[in-house]
Amino acid sequence: MDFRTPVIIPESTFRIDHSTGIMLFGSCFSENMGSKLLEYKFQANVNPFGIVYNPFSVAAVVNRLLSNRNFSGTDLIFHNGVYQSFMHHGRFSHPDKNKCMENISRMFAEAAAFIPRTDVFFITFGTAYVYKLKSTGEVVANCHKFPPDTFIRERLTVEAIVKEWSGVI
Known part of the structure; x- marks a missing residue:
């Protein structure tokens, strides 16, 4: 008697090697996978906006990069004593406005220069929840410890995510 079900998985035709340009966006899974790829000397650009969890924010940063719309002051x-962007991870925050912009602009420029060499986009979502600024309705990638009443929390539907990403892909 066999107490297991053998599953035969066909060999994938998808391949990457050390010459493959890989751009990673999204959650901490992208960050960790990207770190491993870089550690093993793959050609990768990892989360140029920092860790971004929700599908709408990931789409927004990808679109912004693909349309080459850099950020401004x-x-x-x-x-809380630092300059920051609602579209960036806290690692970009800085008490000096110029340093904050310099960090954001440098990462944007590096990612924009990497785009023509990109063969694979690796995108991960960490949550279906988004936070919208009450004042504008804008979806933010990071709340930066603002008071909770600054935002409205919403859960995205599968249909909304598919519609948003259909425009990106």
């Missing part, structure tokens, strides 16, 4: 907010 008007995209920054000052809170």
Whole structure:
């Protein structure tokens, strides 16, 4: 008697090697996979906006990069003694506005230069929940420890995610 079900998985035709350009966006899984790829000397650009969890924010940063729309000082907010962007991870935050913009612009430029060499986009979502600014309705990638009443929390539907990403893909 055999107490298992053998599953035969066909060999994949998808391959990457050390010459494959891989751009990773999204959750901490992308961050960790990207770190491993870089450690093993793959050609990768990892989360140029930092860790971004929700599908709408990931789509927004990918679209912004693909359309080459860099950020400016008007995209920054000052809170808790640092300048930061609602579209970036906290690692970009800085008490000096110019340093914050310099960090954001440098990563944007590196990612934009990597796009023509990109063969594979690796995208992961960490949640279906989004936080929208009450004042504008804009979906943010990071709440940066603003008071909870600054945002409205919503759960995205599968249909909304598919519609948003259909425009990106």
